[in-house]
Amino acid sequence: MSVLDRPIATPGYSEADSYPSHHFLNHSKGFLSWALTLDHKRIGLMYLVGVMASFALGGTFALMIRIHLWNFKDGWLSNQTYNQVFTLHGAIMVFLFIIPSIPAALGNFLLPVMLGTKDVAFPRLNLGSFYLWVTGLILFLTALSVTGLDTGWTFYTPYSIETQQGGAVLAATFGVFVLGFSSIFTGLNFIVTINTMRPPGMSWFRMPLFLWALYATSIIQVLATPVLGITVLLLSAERLLGIGIFDPKLNGDPVTFQHFFWFYSHPAVYIMILPAMGIISELMSVHCHKGIFGYRMIAYSSIAIALFGFLVWGHHMFTSGMADVTTIVFSALTFTVSIPSAIKVFNWLGTMYQGTVSLNTPMLYALAFIFLFTIGGLTGLPLGALSTDMHFHDTYFVVAHFHYVMMGGTLVAFLGGVFHWWPKMTGRMFNDKLGIASAIIVFVGFNLTFLPQFVLGSRGMPRRYATYLPEFQPLHQLSTIGSITLGSGLLLALIVLLMSLVNGKKAPRNPWGGATLEWMCSSPPPHDNFSSAPTVGDPYDFSTIEYDARVGGYVKRT
Amino acid sequence: MTAIQETLAPVAIDHADHHHEHPSWLAHHFDDAEQQYDSGKLGMWLFLVTEVLFFSGMFCAYALYRNRNPEVFEFCSSFLNEKLGAINTGVLLFSSLTMAWAVRAAQLRQHQLLVGMLGATLGCAAIFLGVKAVEYSHKMEIGLLPGKLYVAQLDGVHGPHKGYLEFICTIPAICTALCAAYAIYAFATKSLFHQRVAGPMLVAGLCFFGGVGLGQYLEAQEEASKGHGGHGGHQEHHAMVEGHVEHGSHEHAAASESAHTAENKTASEMAANASIAMGGSPDVYIAPNELRTPNADVNQRSMAGLFFSIYYCMTGVHAIHIIGGMIVITWLIVKAARQEFHEQYFGPVDNVGLYWHLVDFIWIYLFPLLYLIT
Ligand code: HEM
Ligand SMILES: [Cu+2]
Numbered sequence: 001m002s003v004l005d006r007p008i009a010t011p012g013y014s015e016a017d018s019y020p021s022h023h024f025l026n027h028s029k030g031f032l033s034w035a036l037t038l039d040h041k042r043i044g045l046m047y048l049v050g051v052m053a054s055f056a057l058g059g060t061f062a063l064m065i066r067i068h069l070w071n072f073k074d075g076w077l078s079n080q081t082y083n084q085v086f087t088l089h090g091a092i093m094v095f096l097f098i099i100p101s102i103p104a105a106l107g108n109f110l111l112p113v114m115l116g117t118k119d120v121a122f123p124r125l126n127l128g129s130f131y132l133w134v135t136g137l138i139l140f141l142t143a144l145s146v147t148g149l150d151t152g153w154t155f156y157t158p159y160s161i162e163t164q165q166g167g168a169v170l171a172a173t174f175g176v177f178v179l180g181f182s183s184i185f186t187g188l189n190f191i192v193t194i195n196t197m198r199p200p201g202m203s204w205f206r207m208p209l210f211l212w213a214l215y216a217t218s219i220i221q222v223l224a225t226p227v228l229g230i231t232v233l234l235l236s237a238e239r240l241l242g243i244g245i246f247d248p249k250l251n252g253d254p255v256t257f258q259h260f261f262w263f264y265s266h267p268a269v270y271i272m273i274l275p276a277m278g279i280i281s282e283l284m285s286v287h288c289h290k291g292i293f294g295y296r297m298i299a300y301s302s303i304a305i306a307l308f309g310f311l312v313w314g315h316h317m318f319t320s321g322m323a324d325v326t327t328i329v330f331s332a333l334t335f336t337v338s339i340p341s342a343i344k345v346f347n348w349l350g351t352m353y354q355g356t357v358s359l360n361t362p363m364l365y366a367l368a369f370i371f372l373f374t375i376g377g378l379t380g381l382p383l384g385a386l387s388t389d390m391h392f393h394d395t396y397f398v399v400a401h402f403h404y405v406m407m408g409g410t411l412v413a414f415l416g417g418v419f420h421w422w423p424k425m426t427g428r429m430f431n432d433k434l435g436i437a438s439a440i441i442v443f444v445g446f447n448l449t450f451l452p453q454f455v456l457g458s459r460g461m462p463r464r465y466a467t468y469l470p471e472f473q474p475l476h477q478l479s480t481i482g483s484i485t486l487g488s489g490l491l492l493a494l495i496v497l498l499m500s501l502v503n504g505k506k507a508p509r510n511p512w513g514g515a516t517l518e519w520m521c522s523s524p525p526p527h528d529n530f531s532s533a534p535t536v537g538d539p540y541d542f543s544t545i546e547y548d549a550r551v552g553g554y555v556k557r558t
Numbered sequence: 559m560t561a562i563q564e565t566l567a568p569v570a571i572d573h574a575d576h577h578h579e580h581p582s583w584l585a586h587h588f589d590d591a592e593q594q595y596d597s598g599k600l601g602m603w604l605f606l607v608t609e610v611l612f613f614s615g616m617f618c619a620y621a622l623y624r625n626r627n628p629e630v631f632e633f634c635s636s637f638l639n640e641k642l643g644a645i646n647t648g649v650l651l652f653s654s655l656t657m658a659w660a661v662r663a664a665q666l667r668q669h670q671l672l673v674g675m676l677g678a679t680l681g682c683a684a685i686f687l688g689v690k691a692v693e694y695s696h697k698m699e700i701g702l703l704p705g706k707l708y709v710a711q712l713d714g715v716h717g718p719h720k721g722y723l724e725f726i727c728t729i730p731a732i733c734t735a736l737c738a739a740y741a742i743y744a745f746a747t748k749s750l751f752h753q754r755v756a757g758p759m760l761v762a763g764l765c766f767f768g769g770v771g772l773g774q775y776l777e778a779q780e781e782a783s784k785g786h787g788g789h790g791g792h793q794e795h796h797a798m799v800e801g802h803v804e805h806g807s808h809e810h811a812a813a814s815e816s817a818h819t820a821e822n823k824t825a826s827e828m829a830a831n832a833s834i835a836m837g838g839s840p841d842v843y844i845a846p847n848e849l850r851t852p853n854a855d856v857n858q859r860s861m862a863g864l865f866f867s868i869y870y871c872m873t874g875v876h877a878i879h880i881i882g883g884m885i886v887i888t889w890l891i892v893k894a895a896r897q898e899f900h901e902q903y904f905g906p907v908d909n910v911g912l913y914w915h916l917v918d919f920i921w922i923y924l925f926p927l928l929y930l931i932t
Contacts, residue, residue, distance in 0.1 A: 118587035121597040188604045196597045197588075226608040230615035234871065242706030243867035244860065245619055250705050251860035256622060260615055 044109030084148030187221030213278025288355030361435030365416030372408025397457025448482025508553025677758025688769020734763030
């Protein structure tokens, strides 16, 4: 064994503590000890595997779309199949991957540990959420295999009422309903945990910013998702019984469906991005070894985004038929909601300024996030302006916009977070060089895929079309090449992570030098997280955190 | 603390991996009873928020369509039997009282009273559903169905009996039979615990059929009164249906059907005239009809059908919540029969109580919005 593998005991950190032989992963054994576990860490890991698998499925559909679009006509999919493929891509990515990704997988694992508690407030409900998620997954797979869903992820009426794929619409809407409740219960659990279970010393403003972000996310989950629930329920009733509420033939109103849908789905984009922003706040300060700049502003802006996010849904419907005054109000509100996002970007840059930046894998993903999210957010502004949106609406410009924020933002932050906390979750270090390579390939591939789509969109290429005009071909081909690059980068990231399980070095308690509580317990954490209540300090005070070559990681100077 | 543990039957203290004593009713990740209670309470309030938002979608739909077609809502509301609605309102209000009383009983360790109060709440819920079953089946029989299933009220005379009520009642009947079997088992084995659980469950099952009986009696009364110059929305419906003052009888069915197919646009006018003719009190329902004669479109799928879509969705989702409430109340009865509750641990009763009040509260809105439109 090398020196690094066998740390010399430092005060307060016995060898057994650093590389524990007994931790939550081997606390109990057997399939049922996982399937019926109430341990938030195991539930988090099960979610992690689940959302990654969903991502792989959704990603396969994405590559199918891009390969189909290589030629301007006669792609390898029929028009009907093309519709099904982009619908399933969108629906799987939104409902099965991106919404649960950070809160349910990383959040579940980290929230109680960062907070210094033994578990979330309602462990059974937590497990229940997971099984609701699994049920939703099964319903989606049914929708996929029985007949293909082809309405787009938005289920707009009257498509969803008139499509031949009635069974698929029913299965998928019911799936969305169930997934919605999974999300609601996770949010509820987090709010209660943060409100009632903070240990002594953990005041609101000593909470890590990731928890603030999760808290804001949870508020949206609890307040917005029920509306989606009733909307898809009414849509199912529409399909089953023909109740007519959204059916123009029965005097119903399809625009009402859009209002209901976006009342949820706009706040839902903040369910996707807020936790990502939380991750970036952690990554920035830890890997710059410098206290976060503007803690309170970041914390408040999370809450501001959560609240303002409820007031702007109409910007998805500027062309659907609304009163002129309404569109103007929605447009103005849309501009206000970008302010808190800009505050955050400013604060992250301020954190880097004069910091000691470690350019490792998580940090590179975090930098990629800032770059991509900024482009995504800024392109939201021309979409929120009435005159330009008339032109951009339903073009590739919108597609590029939301991929920059959802994929360039949330997915990249998720990957950064997974790399950052991987040593904590699994107790293994990954190969940092290969990790960096994956981050660079993802970044290049991503821009190659989606930058051309801004150009395509502004030249008038409509979204969701299986064919296009010949003059768009070069840009489409560039995008397809980019998507394959991007796919290989993601595959590499997965390989790096999996390889670490096989031959990774054992992880120290605190490999990056973080000051939040999760770095105070062993890697992986013990079953109950903390044997005695931890001492809570400033989560961004790095002055006492020092590198100790003997343990191969950071320790707190006492 | 020790006093509490002594009085509780199933207290097993989990010493395994805790340094401090953790009574069995305190989940291992909570520090003390207060934290557990606060968490449960906050969790329930948040859940209630989601419930309100869940219903708010339907209230929005209601507001939108009522605003757009007020005459449809007036026309259709007259098909709803306010008497049944009012009775159900009363029943639910009473059940909120018993539920609140149950919380107090749990705090005071009045175990018998607690089981009784929970049982009473369960019984009220069952009566509510029984009455609802009659209302639903009655409407379905005459084609007052949601959306595209709606059958225009041209003749309104009951067609062939379709057996909706029997259909709806099968599951409650099976449940009641099972409860009865359970009760027999409980009394045969002389198990006090099982008796305490089975008793309220059986009573609730019977209450459902009590509710059905009550509902049918009142519906029949309404039916009977309509030919005798009684007033109320239902009579208007009847009058409209018949188009003249004669008693509605099944022999006329075929004739009036053909007679009115072509004339349905004037259905409501006829209703108004008919009721004047038979001396109904005009101010109750005729005046609005004269002011706002429903146009030809009202009595059709895209109009009245939409009202009934909203009616069934709102009351149906509400009924599902009642059923959900019954399931958790039954779970509470089991816990109460085990005498698990005491002044440190009554959170579940308290929280289910909150839920129950919300379900009650939503009905308080549904009743006037759907039944009491003139
Ligand atoms: C930062 C400020 C943002 C602004 C001003 C903004 C603005 C807009 C506007 C106006 C549209 C509608 C375009 C149209 O359909 O014509 C739109 C679409 C969209 N945005 Fe954003 N957005 C912002 C951030 C985000 C974020 C953070 C996400 C997700 C993480 C997101 C996800 C989406 C999605 C998914 C769509 C398209 C949905 C669809 O039609 O399928 N946006 N955005
Ligand atoms: Cu939006």
